[in-house]
Amino acid sequence: MSFVPTHEISRISSRTERQRLPDWFxxxxxxxxxxxDIRNIIDERGLHTICxxxxxxxxxxxxxxxxxxxxxxxxxxxxRCHYCSVExxxxxxxxxxxxxxxxxxxxAMALRHAVITSVNRDELEDGGASLFAETIRLIHENIxxxxxxxxxxxxxxxxxxxxxxxxxxxxxxxxxxxxxPRLFPSIRPQGKxxxxxxxxxxxxxxxxxxxxxxxAGLGETxxxxxxxxxxxxxxxxxxxxxxxxxxxxxxxxxxARFYHPNEFEAFKKxxxxxxxxxxxxxxxxxxxxxxxxxxxxxxx
Numbered sequence: 001m002s003f004v005p006t007h008e009i010s011r012i013s014s015r016t017e018r019q020r021l022p023d024w025f026x027x028x029x030x031x032x033x034x035x036x037d038i039r040n041i042i043d044e045r046g047l048h049t050i051c052x053x054x055x056x057x058x059x060x061x062x063x064x065x066x067x068x069x070x071x072x073x074x075x076x077x078x079x080r081c082h083y084c085s086v087e088x089x090x091x092x093x094x095x096x097x098x099x100x101x102x103x104x105x106x107x108a109m110a111l112r113h114a115v116i117t118s119v120n121r122d123e124l125e126d127g128g129a130s131l132f133a134e135t136i137r138l139i140h141e142n143i144x145x146x147x148x149x150x151x152x153x154x155x156x157x158x159x160x161x162x163x164x165x166x167x168x169x170x171x172x173x174x175x176x177x178x179x180x181p182r183l184f185p186s187i188r189p190q191g192k193x194x195x196x197x198x199x200x201x202x203x204x205x206x207x208x209x210x211x212x213x214x215x216a217g218l219g220e221t222x223x224x225x226x227x228x229x230x231x232x233x234x235x236x237x238x239x240x241x242x243x244x245x246x247x248x249x250x251x252x253x254x255x256a257r258f259y260h261p262n263e264f265e266a267f268k269k270x271x272x273x274x275x276x277x278x279x280x281x282x283x284x285x286x287x288x289x290x291x292x293x294x295x296x297x298x299x300x
Contacts, residue, residue, distance in 0.1 A: 022258050048071040081190075112147065113148075114146055116132065133165055140169075151176065152175055157192075209298055217255050218245050
């Protein structure tokens with residue numbers, strides 16, 4: 001087992017010390033040559049990943065398997081969602097060279113499936129859709145065999161921005177619903193549940209394979225989770241991810257409840273019965289966890 005830097009251990013420990021995690025949360029902190037190579041590729045190009053910014057518990061596994069989710073449009077978000085550890089504030093100017101560096105990193109990592117997400121950039125007229133589109137275009141151009149999934153913000157309901165992204169033909173269009181309608185005002189105060197559902201509906205109408213995700217443990221009821229699954233299927237959402245919320249810092253929402261793995265398995269069976277083409281459901285599931293395998297079961 002390789003040495004794990006002190007700052008990495010501290011980041012994980014600071015979270016786990018706030019609450020005692022159930023026995024089923026076991027993350028093996030290890031570094032190998034692939035982990036270090038991914039770290040170097042990202043750092044050398046001055047790129048960001050949601051793996052780091054969101055303190056994802058699966059980063060060790062994914063990076064050792066040579067997968068990562070790129071975070072574009074900078075690393076400062078214009079929104080403050082109370083479950084998310086991405087920094088909130090006034091973003092810097094757009095980095096127009098970022099799409100090229102992401103494409104170079106995808107090629108250097110020899111990815112078969114790339115996942116691109118972003119912070120919210122509500123101060124931009126198109127919410128950053130043009131940089132999403134340019135990133136997709138360059139990956140298609142430079143690595144034509146690589147599949148592409150984009151995890152987009154709601155673009156404040158701007159259908160033109162959504163079309164800009166979809167015109168470059170990503171394999172998967174993901175937009176996470178994250179929580180239930182009742183909790184949106186307190187947990188996602190700058191988002192709107194109906195707007196997110198409408199975006200997924202529009203994306204499907206425009207021919208996209210769609211995906212969305214929920215995080216459980218923020219104070220919702222199991223019936224509310226089921227209602228969201230029904231709402232997502234009502235707009236023909238293809239893929240669902242469902243995972244456990246973990247409080248990233250003391251400043252964020254505390255965990256209201258830890259769901260047992262058996263409950264996640266039950267949700268998976270219910271979601272499959274509703275007609276989702278692929279469902280990932282488990283305590284450590286995150287939006288892009290096993291994304292390549294999800295795509296393989298849905299995209300021809």
